[in-house]
Amino acid sequence: MSTPIRELSFGQAINEALRLEMRRDPTVIVMGEDIAGAAGREHLGLSDAWGGPMRATRGLIKEFGAARVIDTPIAEMGFTGMAVGAAMTGLRPVVEIMFVDLIGVCYDQIINQAAKMHYMMGGKVELPMVIRTAYGTRGDKRSYGGGAAAQHSQTLYSVLAHIPGLKVVVPSTAYNAKGLTIAAIRDNGPVVVMEHKFLGTSAKGHVPEEAYTVPIGKCEIVRKGKDVTLVGIGRMTHVCLEAATTLAAGGIEAEVVDVLTINPLDEETIIESVKRTHRCVVVDEDTPVCSMARDIAARVGEAAFDFLDAPVKAISSADTPVPFAAVLEANYTPNADKVVAAVKEQIG
Amino acid sequence: MKTTSKPTAEKLAWMYERMSLIRQFEERLKWLVETGVPVGAVHYYIGQEAVAAGVCAALNADDWIASNHRGHGHCIAKGVEVAPMMAELFGKVTGTNRGKGGSMHITDITKGILGVNPIVGASVGHALGAALSAKVRQTTQVAAAFFGEGGAGIGITHECMNMASIWKLPVIFVCENNGYAQATPVEYASSTAKISDRAAGYNMPGVNVDGQDPVAVWEAAEAAVKRARAGEGPSFIEAKTYRYFGHHQGDDTLRYRLKEEEQAARDRDCLKQFRAKMEKSGPLKLADLDAIDAQNKKLLDDAVEFAKSSPLPGPEELYTDVYVQAKGGAQ
């Protein structure tokens, strides 16, 4: 039985999800670079040295061994392809691409291979594989100053959500990180789990001990309000909640929808909310062109036009690469002040 | 691939000067990190100085190098000034990259550096491109690609070795085998005991040298450069070396390697060995080397001062240089 006060970090919650599913199903394997660390050094008393960027795989090798917890050489294209083949032949691989920026070197395996196999083969093959990857800047006023720059700070989920056949989930709390990860592993098609670097260590919350799923393809209303709908993705949900608190102090009641799955998108929950509040601001950490923010805004505009009291507003990161300097990075990502300003503009 | 030529006293002094400057730069940076200066993610080059210095000692100013995430040493060896490098790490507008790149992109194209690049393997392609450029433009320039033994395993490196060989491009593959890719030991991740054995598969000479000895590295690089300039094609150099500290700041190395191994590597320190050799048989005197160290210390004092006193980028800098503008500002 779970104790109601048990708190885990976002990274620990994912670790627990992997552990429980590996216990439940011997076909689940995990692989990636330094998901364990110190590979092959057990004879020196060394193992489990790393555990991925947010330590989400730490300890797994001790319980499940090197046959199912596979440290790979630096070879994303090769091992992502290997996961596709393994998924077609009876395994449920969970692949870690250390940072989403690195999908550049294995994009073919994700967008042409994993995403399309089921369709191309007339539905005759299933592809139960998961890609876990860390995204986002660390830089906001709570961090030590960002500093991973243009090739290690991107969000990039829009270029994954863009691909038919690929499910993409973006957890925002320890609770839904665990539930979405389990749901992703149990799904019979390819699912990408986007894990925000900053949340990985900073987000803590109650997580039940047992296995549970958070449904893929469902948004969650995380704060009720009547004046405006704020739509958040991943860390931006926290930015929306922060903005909602500020707005409440000024008498504006914001509803906050946590998207959780960006493809397939639960339009219904978002649109129903906007029909009640008559205003909508979408907050997205990705860059604006061909973004989730504008995609959601367009869908809301189309389906709820008659209910809107103001044009839907999409707030994204700057339409630039991610800069290194902390002073620049701080202005790069959306923050609560920008959201509050957008709402005030809408309400007039 | 052995050359008979010996390095001149001048060459030796140059190599020591660069190794000492790299070491001092990294030690200063480490101190800054440990005293809380936010410089983003950094990967110290300490321990590997002889590789960068030895290779760059064989290159001309107009030759190119392409570097990886552990790139400060490569930059300094190829002649980037330490003041704008330090300013870059402080995120200042006077930095080599105007504060937009930081440690993992720190570079200076005017010194023949095609970039410090933290996507493992990516820059190997760029070195190959520079070599192609030299061939098409009929110059005698060469390009050297620095990558780790981890980078030796990624697809692009293999694709590039094959292309370099079929087109006899003037490129040198410099694999710095420091034993670890993050926490992954080389003996686990490499199918061959020597990375340099793979060169045979691509029909190019492959040598394995002591990366703690700048002269050994220089000799191998000299031979490779000669071959490249003569139009005979690529070479592969594996330099066995060691990184003394974590993969990046904050990484605890003792989770994946033993203290005794670290000590044994430090006993073979490139600077220490070089000094001992000079003391024993010259031609440089210890006093000369001390003078070099002192001069480098002054350079770094000035560099930190420059970095601290330089202005931060203004908010508009976020939006500049996203697209290449036509000369004269049109478009």
Ligand SMILES: Cc1ncc(C[n+]2csc(CCOP(=O)(O)OP(=O)(O)O)c2C)c(N)n1
């Ligand atoms: C394509 C890619 N995969 C993974 C990473 C994460 N990563 C950065 S450095 C590194 C290890 C590199 O090892 P090696 O090439 O041997 O160089 P070293 O760090 O030892 O100098 C890894 C896995 C990356 N930056 N790019």
